[in-house]
Amino acid sequence: MPEAAEIVFDHVTKKYEGRDEAAVDDLSLEIPAGTFCVLVGPSGGGKTTALKMVNRLIPFDSGEIRIDGRNIEQLPLTELRRGIGYVIQQIGLFPHMAIGENIATVPRLLGWDKKRQRDRSVELLELVGLDASDASRYPSQLSGGQRQRVGLARALAADPPLLLMDEPFGALDPITRHRLQTELRRLHRDVGKSIIFVTHDIDEAIQMGDRIAILREGGVLAQYDTPDAILAHPADDFVAQFIGGDRALRRLALRTVGEVPLQALGTTVAAPDDWVASDTTVRNAVSLMLELKTESLAVKDGDRFVGTFRLSDVSSLL
Amino acid sequence: MGGGGGTVIPNFGQGDSCVTGDHTFCWGWVHDHWSDTLGPALWQHVELTLIAVAIGFAIAFPLALLAHRFRRLEQPFGAVSALVYTIPSLALFQLLIPFTGLTLTTVEIALVGYTLVMLYPNIVAGLRSASDDVIEAARGMGLTRMQILMRVELPLAVPAIIGGLRIAVVSTVAIATIAGINVTSMGLGYPIYSALRDPIPFKTEIYSAGLLAVALALGADLLLVALRRAVVPWTRAAR
Numbered sequence: 001m002p003e004a005a006e007i008v009f010d011h012v013t014k015k016y017e018g019r020d021e022a023a024v025d026d027l028s029l030e031i032p033a034g035t036f037c038v039l040v041g042p043s044g045g046g047k048t049t050a051l052k053m054v055n056r057l058i059p060f061d062s063g064e065i066r067i068d069g070r071n072i073e074q075l076p077l078t079e080l081r082r083g084i085g086y087v088i089q090q091i092g093l094f095p096h097m098a099i100g101e102n103i104a105t106v107p108r109l110l111g112w113d114k115k116r117q118r119d120r121s122v123e124l125l126e127l128v129g130l131d132a133s134d135a136s137r138y139p140s141q142l143s144g145g146q147r148q149r150v151g152l153a154r155a156l157a158a159d160p161p162l163l164l165m166d167e168p169f170g171a172l173d174p175i176t177r178h179r180l181q182t183e184l185r186r187l188h189r190d191v192g193k194s195i196i197f198v199t200h201d202i203d204e205a206i207q208m209g210d211r212i213a214i215l216r217e218g219g220v221l222a223q224y225d226t227p228d229a230i231l232a233h234p235a236d237d238f239v240a241q242f243i244g245g246d247r248a249l250r251r252l253a254l255r256t257v258g259e260v261p262l263q264a265l266g267t268t269v270a271a272p273d274d275w276v277a278s279d280t281t282v283r284n285a286v287s288l289m290l291e292l293k294t295e296s297l298a299v300k301d302g303d304r305f306v307g308t309f310r311l312s313d314v315s316s317l318l
Numbered sequence: 319m320g321g322g323g324g325t326v327i328p329n330f331g332q333g334d335s336c337v338t339g340d341h342t343f344c345w346g347w348v349h350d351h352w353s354d355t356l357g358p359a360l361w362q363h364v365e366l367t368l369i370a371v372a373i374g375f376a377i378a379f380p381l382a383l384l385a386h387r388f389r390r391l392e393q394p395f396g397a398v399s400a401l402v403y404t405i406p407s408l409a410l411f412q413l414l415i416p417f418t419g420l421t422l423t424t425v426e427i428a429l430v431g432y433t434l435v436m437l438y439p440n441i442v443a444g445l446r447s448a449s450d451d452v453i454e455a456a457r458g459m460g461l462t463r464m465q466i467l468m469r470v471e472l473p474l475a476v477p478a479i480i481g482g483l484r485i486a487v488v489s490t491v492a493i494a495t496i497a498g499i500n501v502t503s504m505g506l507g508y509p510i511y512s513a514l515r516d517p518i519p520f521k522t523e524i525y526s527a528g529l530l531a532v533a534l535a536l537g538a539d540l541l542l543v544a545l546r547r548a549v550v551p552w553t554r555a556a557r
Contacts, residue, residue: 055458081460092455096473096552106459138552154459164458 004034004194005068005161007054012063014049014219023049024060024219031211033068033161036188036195038209040202042242046219047198051164054196055084067162082106085155085163085193089170091147093139099125099150100135106158124153129183145176152184156191165197169204181207202243206231206250214239228254232318248318252283257299260317262307265298275300276309282317285309337522344522355509355523359498360530363505366494367538369426371486374433378482382441386471392442399438402431407493411500422504425497432493433486440482444475477553480546484539491535506531 009029015022024046031037039047052058054065056077065072072080093102101108103124104117112120122132128149139147148168155163168184169177185208188195199205205212206227214222214230216238223235231251234240243250258278275298276285285297289311296310336344348356378399385392405413410428418424448471456466498507499514506527513523 057454057458078460078462081458084458086455086458088451088455088458090449090451092449092451092453094452094456094470096470096550105461109460109465140552151455 003161003192006033007031007037007162007194007196008064008066009050010064010066012050012053012060012065014046014053014058014060021218022046024053024215026063027215027219027221029213029221029224031194031196033194034192036185036197036208036210038197038199038205038212039215040199040205040212041215041222042217043200044217045215047200047215048166049219050215051166051196051198054162054164055081055086078109082109082158083160083162085157085160087148087151087155087163087165087168089167091151093147093150093154095139098136098138099130099142102139102150103135103153103157105154110158120157121153124156125150127156127187128153143176144172145180148172148180152187156193161193163193163195165195167198167200170199170201184208203250206243206254214242216242249283249286251318252286252314253281255282255317256280257282257285257297257309258301258306260309261313262299262309263296263313265305265307274298275305277301278306282309282314286311286314337520340518340521342521343525347522348526351523356526356530359504359506359509359527360534363491363494363498363507363531363534366422366425366429366497366505367487367490367534370429370490370494371433371437371483373426374430374437374486375483377430378434378437378441382438382445383467385438385442386445396439396442399434403435407432407496408500411497415501420501422502425494425501425504429490429494429497433490436486436489437479437482440478440485441475444478444482445471447478448474477546477550480542480550484542487538487542488535491531491538495531506534 007029008031009027012024012027013022014024027046027050029037039050041047049058053060054067054072056072067080093099094105097105100118100121103121104112107117107120118135121135125132125134130146130149130153134142134146134150139150142150151168155165169180172180181204197208199208209227211224212227212230213224216222222242223230223239228251230239231243231247231254234243234247240247256279257276260282274292274294274296276288278299278301280288289295289297295312296308298305299307299309334344334346337347381391381395381399385395402410407428410431411424414424414427418427452470452474453466456470461469494505495507495510498505499511500507502508509527510524513520513527
């Protein structure tokens with residue numbers, strides 16, 4: 001199985017019966033292999049509908065969806081679905097199966113032998129930050145965050161080249177959500193799969209996505225680009241309003257001080273205590289300068305000072 | 319109860335003073351008549367109940383599967399199964415006697431009818447107890463409809479099905495007692511019936527048969543609770 005899949009929406013339209021407005025209206029979208037693509041927008045934007053078309057939980061009226069060039073409507077339904085990881089907000093773990101069995105659902109369908117199923121479950125439990133001993137527990141014994149980790153492990157079990165995630169962290173408390181967001185980003189870097197991720201939260205979209213597709217009411221694609229490009233050049237008033245008034249600050253959050261040009265050490269005098277680690281976001285560094293009432297901060301990479309970051313350099317980053 | 323010379327001694331074995339005096343409860347009588355009266359009645363009662371619940375389940379289960387698959391059938395099936403239950407048991411036995419006589423068949427038809435109303439809705443509810451997100455996840459992972467039924471819906475329905483069996487068994491034990499009085503000479507109802515027919519009802523016989531029926535119902539219920547604990551470990555798993 002390929003590591004990651006390319007997904008193409010080609011003029012896809014879906015209208016629910018009895019509604020005047022389309023749920024998804026002539027959607028065309030190319031998602032290169034390995035991309036973390038976020039579908040975001042207000043409710044009624046058709047983002048979940050678009051997601052569920054990919055594994056054919058929702059049929060569409062016209063157009064075509066292709067995975068690695070293959071029209072999904074011409075693939076056998078079970079084969080298509082077993083090749084796509086699926087994660088939903090309510091998780092949907094099987095309450096009567098132990099965690100290990102839950103994770104091995106698709107491998108079992110694919111006829112893997114018992115030992116391979118068990119080994120894979122344990123491997124995945126560790127990958128998503130749980131303990132191998134959790135394999136024998138039941139879903140009711142886990143917290144919401146742990147359950148969603150299991151949901152993610154289950155989706156990854158058969159090593160599918162594509163993951164579909166429908167507001168996977170929407171029901172979690174903010175701390176757990178943030179932790180899982182960070183870990184999913186790391187996981188995406190490590191396993192290199194294509195991910196289509198639905199959220200209504202623009203902050204989450206900006207934090208998670210390589211690319212963001214903003215859908216507006218009526219299922220119309222308003223803009224499809226990288227987070228930085230969308231923040232820098234919103235396509236229209238709708239997008240500008242949707243991403244909010246603090247676009248410049250949000251863009252600063254996309255980069256760390258280690259990634260931007262710094263002044264050589266000593267060109268300006270920073271108090272020795274005023275320093276930030278190089279993996280601090282520019283936004284947080286600016287916030288710290290405002291708090292310390294200083295115009296510059298030393299930047300430290302590990303134990304080594306690598307340069308100076310000045311408040312006056314910020315505008316040139318935008 | 320009014321003793322004295324007028325007492326008619328019930329026609330059961332060689333009565334000791336407890337029996338001849340019709341005291342509240344005579345262990346001696348129970349001991350003497352276990353093998354010829356109470357024991358057989360108890361086993362017949364078990365038989366009546368098992369046959370009724372087994373046939374009832376064999377009817378209710380496929381009906382529930384059909385109703386689960388074709389939602390439109392749920393209401394009509396439910397209405398029919400409830401209809402039988404609205405007929406008082408005594409009346410139902412009388413209704414059937416012209417057709418099937420004073421036979422085991424009459425008793426079982428009525429008993430099976432009553433089990434349906436307890437089994438069918440419980441099985442349907444059980445099959446429906448898998449939440450929408452569980453079903454959606456299952457579909458999304460590529461389980462077929464049959465795999466969802468066998469691997470998800472049926473296992474999750476087991477607690478509700480056993481719940482239905484508990485109600486059905488306990489009620490059938492009770493209703494079968496009426497059948498013994500009214501229709502056949504089978505089951506624990508019969509000793510009660512014969513004692514009641516005596517000019518002065520013999521208390522020990524009524525009480526012992528009644529207590530056996532209660533014990534049978536409780537025992538069967540405990541067995542089903544134990545079965546549930548054995549086959550549904552996930553509901554016991556506490557946080």
